[in-house]
Amino acid sequence: MNITGTQGLIFNEPLLFEQGSAGRGGCTFPDCDVPEKDVINLIPEDMLRDEVSGFPSLSEVDVVRHFTRLSQWNYAVDLGFYPLGSCTMKYNPKINEDVARLSGFSNIHPYQPEELSQGALQMMYELGEYLSEIGGMDRVSLQPAAGAHGELAGMMIIKAYHESKGENRHKVIIPDSAHGTNPASSTLCGYKVIELKSNGRGLLDPEAVEKAMDKDVAAFMITNPNTLGLFEENILEITEIVHRKGGLVYCDGANLNAIMGIARPGDMGVDVLHFNLHKTFSTPHGGGGPGAGPVGIKRELIPFMPVPVIEKNNVGQYKLNYKFPHSIGRVKAFYGNFGILVRAYTYIRTMGAEGLKKASETAVLNANYIMSQLKDYYHLPYDRRCMHESVFSDKIQSKYGITTLDIAKALIDYGFHPPTIYFPLIVKGAIMIEPTETESKDTMDRFIAAMKDIAVRAEKDPDSLKKSPLKPKVTRLNETKAAREPNLRWVNDYLLGVF
Ligand SMILES: *Cc1c(COP(=O)(O)O)cnc(C)c1O
Secondary structure, X not given: OOOOOOOOOOOOOOOOOOOOOOOOOOOOOOOOOOOHHHHHHHOOHHHOOOOOOOOOOOOHHHHHHHHHHHHHOOOOOOOOOOOEOOOOOOOOOHHHHHHHOOHHHHOOOOOOOHHHOHXXXXXXHHHHHHHHHHHOOOEXXXXXXXXXXXXXXXXXXXXXXXXXXXXXOOXXXXXXXXXXXXXXXXXXXXXXXXXXXXXXXXOOOHHHHHHHOOOOEEEEEEEOOOOOOOOOOOHHHHHHHHHHOOOEEEEEHHHHHHOOOOOOHHHHOOOEEXXXXXXXXXXXXOOOOOOOOOEEEOHHHHHHOOOOEEEEOOOOOEEEEOOOOOOOOXXXXXXXXXXXXXXXXXXXXHHHHHHHHHHHHHHHHHHHHHHHHHOOOOEOOOOOOOOOOEEEEOOOHHXXXXXXXXXXXXXXXOOOOOOEEOOOOOOOOEEEEOOOOOOOHHXXXXXXXXXXXXXXXXXHOOHHHHOOOOOOOOOOOOHHHHHHOOOOOOXXXXXXXXX
């Protein structure tokens, strides 16, 4: 029997993927009001087809149900706890969405003249000012579309700066705990990456920085707190060393959620800093949608920033300034992902300075709570207070043949999104947990209970974990095959013949 009425939603039936029926449609066209012959004559003969067929024939309700159903098979921050370390999957307040949908923001056209775009320009100008204040920077460009893009823009600025001084520095120092985008951005700018080892406490030694620094080094790229969730205690000494040898300091600001309103990278000697609006500033992320990675810079780097620069003149009008002859140019069409900027602006305005500080304090408290509750069950390679996230490993469980991957997959059966796994690379079998400030103690306690249960099962009944997850629609995937032979698109037989 084919119970297609529920389409696998209530019953665990396979989805009947082809749901169309010849002749069924979702729209009605008005009568053609120009002679059809004339239109056809406009199309070159060899591009005309007698018949167009093979496309799905669906009504509107079929389409809505199909996509709604697929969305229900997915996990989201609006459905449950999402402790994906380094990604800061905090709740996205819905007021951000309301404001982004105001017609003045959502219907504006990027070619609209400046005098008719004053509200949008004001919002962007003020967002730049707020981010400068939060990061301790002198100016911010909102153009970059992601953290990695902010890094690229920042490294291009650093390169332009050194070149303007006639210096040909060709190396960038990056700690071994860094996110992979750091060496990628540097390499894309033509730099040679020098890896710097962290010490036994997961931190950078000033002596090691001193040794690695020479006149060929353009920049030191640092993440603070670093990807182990630890604050780089020697940051002031490190930035001093780098500056003394003529280098600049780039700070990967993806972990700003730990220090917002409390400490500012700009005050620590950082020259360039990117912000992940889709992490720290509560705009949605995941699934490859639009993000924003504004880049903040210190005064001496302003001439090199991307254009246009949004400025306010002395009568309070907002202007786009393209007159930056040393600019690295545009890094994104128009002004960046505008809708994301509106959401971040709304978040900052609704939270206020005190609210942002409280968010960071709570994020750090939550991370330490989870760390303290789990450290008797999972190996903690750096056993001390953490910032906004903590990093465990599978060292204890691996004795029973249970790996980080098994632990992550098992969590899915308890209804949680797994933490970040196998990152940072310097911790073997890393499990990186970042609860963020938006989770209640109840939620964290349920997560902690699940993690403890998994630790007990790893010892008593490891086989039961090897098959998990058993409950979701998609169980354990062959991840290598999924990566090597991705099948992302449905194509019916007819279309296969055409393309
Ligand atoms: C997320 C992240 C990045 C990259 O940001 P995207 O917006 O994903 O490009 C860089 N560094 C760290 C530490 C991150 O967590």
